[in-house]
Amino acid sequence: QKEVEQNSGPLSVPEGAIASLNCTYSDRGSQSFFWYRQYSGKSPELIMSIYSNGDKEDGRFTAQLNKASQYVSLLIRDSQPSDSATYLCAVFHTGGFKTIFGAGTRLFVKA
Amino acid sequence: KAGVTQTPRYLIKTRGQQVTLSCSPISGHRSVSWYQQTPGQGLQFLFEYFSETQRNKGNFPGRFSGRQFSNSRSEMNVSTLELGDSALYLCASTTGGGNTEAFFGQGTRLTVV
Numbered sequence: 001q002k003e004v005e006q007n008s009g010p011l012s013v014p015e016g017a018i019a020s021l022n023c024t025y026s027d028r029g030s031q032s033f034f035w036y037r038q039y040s041g042k043s044p045e046l047i048m049s050i051y052s053n054g055d056k057e058d059g060r061f062t063a064q065l066n067k068a069s070q071y072v073s074l075l076i077r078d079s080q081p082s083d084s085a086t087y088l089c090a091v092f093h094t095g096g097f098k099t100i101f102g103a104g105t106r107l108f109v110k111a
Numbered sequence: 112k113a114g115v116t117q118t119p120r121y122l123i124k125t126r127g128q129q130v131t132l133s134c135s136p137i138s139g140h141r142s143v144s145w146y147q148q149t150p151g152q153g154l155q156f157l158f159e160y161f162s163e164t165q166r167n168k169g170n171f172p173g174r175f176s177g178r179q180f181s182n183s184r185s186e187m188n189v190s191t192l193e194l195g196d197s198a199l200y201l202c203a204s205t206t207g208g209g210n211t212e213a214f215f216g217q218g219t220r221l222t223v224v
Contacts, residue, residue, distance in 0.1 A: 032211045043201055043215040092211045097166040099213055101154040
């Protein structure tokens with residue numbers, strides 16, 4: 001079992017729709033969770049961090065965390081073609097001083 | 112405030128050679144992590160340094176090594192290069208304290224021929 005799992009996609013949504021990206025993790029003791037966006041040929045860019053159960057909203061982005069289910073999600077409202085990228089879920093291992101990344105989900109937003 | 116700086120941006124090396132990559136973290140950040148990114152494997156953790164000490168190491172052969180200097184700048188070295196080492200090498204910096212948000216440099220694209 002991979003430590004951080006994501007559906008590789010591609011996920012295709014029409015412009016203006018809600019894109020839903022999901023991630024599960026295996027280490028129950030993980031405390032910090034992140035979503036990164038990576039455009040083709042570029043380095044990952046941090047877009048959201050979440051540390052406690054529930055929802056966290058930032059503009060068009062909402063991160064959701066359920067530690068009991070070991071599940072993290074990212075919702076992108078009013079999706080734009082510029083949101084087309086690979087979205088990486090990341091989990092920080094408190095005891096191991098390392099952040100583990102999922103393989104990423106490719107999102108395509110069709111104009 | 113300057114971001115994370117990686118040099119060089121591109122490298123072409125021959126099998127058997129060695130290479131050294133450099134990473135300067137965000138000012139005030141004391142932790143530097145290195146990752147290898149390939150299309151098939153995604154982002155793989157190499158190692159993490161904090162205050163010149165390696166705190167964790169990923170599952171890579173001993174040909175991959177690193178170090179951190181007193182100014183928090185870090186280098187990673189790959190010896191006896193193999194074709195499979197061709198990848199984007201990324202470094203990320205964090206404060207190293209309770210804030211674990213990591214910020215990436217632009218990466219070094221290494222091609223081994």
